[in-house]
Amino acid sequence: MNASLLLRRCQLIAQEASGQTVDIAIAAGQIMAIAPTLEISAPIELDIGGQLVSAPFVESHIHLDSALTAGQPRWNLSGTLFEGIEIWRDRKADLTIEDVKTRAIQALKQQASLGVLFVRSHADVSEPSLSALKGLLAVREAVKDWMTLQVVAFPQDGLYGSETNAALMEESLKLGADAVGGIPHYELTREDGVRSVHKIFELAQKYDRLIDIHCDEIDDPQSRFLEVVAACAIRSGLGPRVTASHTTAFGSYNDAYALKLMGILQRAQLNFIANPLINITLQGRTDTYPKRRGVTRVKELWQSGLNVSLGHDCIQDPWYSLGTGNLLAVAEMAVHVCQMTGQDEIDACFDMVTSHGARTLNLQADYGIAEGQPANLIVLDARSRYEAILNRATVKYVISRGQVLVETAPPAVTWHGE
Ligand SMILES: [Zn+2]
Structure with a gap:
C-alpha cells in the first residue's frame, strides 16, 4: 500500500x-x-x-452545553459553584437544540485546533425538553469524521432534585447517552445522595454504559460520596468503567480518613478527573485565610498508581468566564496547584491530558x-x-x-x- x-x-x-x-x-x-x-x-x-x-490531547471533562455563555443572562458575582448553577438554571430556560449545537461545535473546533481529538462532555438532563442532550448527541454525529465525542447524561439539579429527573435520566440513556452522570453532593440530603449513586450504577448496568459522577465538588470535609462510589465499583466490578470527577472534598479530608479511603480506592480502580483551572477558582470561596486550594489529591492518587486525568471543565460559562480549551493550560495549572514540579511529575501532567484521559474514556485500542x-x-x-x-x-x-x-x-x- x-x-x-x-x-x-x-x-x-x-x-x-x-x-x-x-x-x-x-x-x-x-x-x-x-x-x-x-x-x-x-x-x-x-x-x-x-x-x-x-x-492527541483528550478532554476528559467539559460542559459543551453551557460553553460560550459567560455573562448570559448575568455575570457570576460571587464566583461560586452554586451561583453558577443558579445562573445556568435561568440561561437554560430558553435553551434550544440549535443553540447548543452551534456553541458546542464552535468550542470543539477551537479544541481540535489546539490538538484535542477526544472529548467527554456532560449534558444537563434536568430539563423536560432534554435540549442539551439532544443537541450534543446531534453534535456527536456531526463531528464524528474528525472528533470522537462522548456524552454523559448529567442531572445538574440532582437525580432526585425533582420528581421527573430520574425518569429524564433513563430517557437520556435510551436516546443514546454514552455515560450515566450524577451529582450526589448536590442532592437534598445525604440519603438522597447515596441513593442516587446506587441508582446510577443500576442504570449503567441495565443499559451497559460508562459512569462519570460529579463527586464531592465542595470544600465540605463531611462530603463523602467518593467512598459510596468506590464501594459500588468494588461490588459491581465496574471500576475501570467508572470515573469520579472533581472529588475536591478529598483535599479537605483529615489524613486518617484520607489514608483509609486511599486503600478502598485502590481496590475499586476508579478513574479520577481533576479540573484544576475551575477547582482552584470555585473552591475555597467561603474560606478567609488560610484559603484552601480545593483540588483533589492529584499527586497522591497518581503516586498510588490510580488513573488520574485532567479536564478543562468550563469554557466561558457561568462557572468560569475564561478558558480557551487549551489542555496545555490545564496541565500547566495542575503543575502549580497540585505541586507537581518534579521532572517526572511534569511529564505525568502531560500524560494526564493525553494517555490517562484516553484510559478514563475507555478508548482502549482506538488511541x-x-x-x-x-x-x-x-x-x-x-x-x-x-x-x-x-x-x-x-x-x-x-x-x-x-x-x-x-x-x-x-x-x-x-x-x-x-
Ligand atoms: Zn463538571
Missing part, C-alpha cells in the same frame, strides 16, 4: 530520553509503518525536525501511536513534554483520521534590539 502522508524525524514520547527519532507513514487513515528511516515516499511529506509527536492504529496524532512546537508545558507549545499539525485537519504556525518573534 502507498502512503498518503509521511512524517519524517518525529520525536515520540517513548524515545524522549534517547532523542532518537522515527519516520511515520500513514495510509487509509491508519498508521502504516513506524521506523527510524522509511525508504518510501508519499504525496505529502512533512519534516518534523525532531519535534514531539504525540497522540495511541503504533502501527495499525487510527492515524490520530499531533505535532508540537517542542522537543519534550516538559517543553510543551513550559512554553504552552503551539500544536503545529493536528492529524485526524490520517488527514491534516489543522495547521498552525508558531508565533514568529523578531528581535530589533542590539
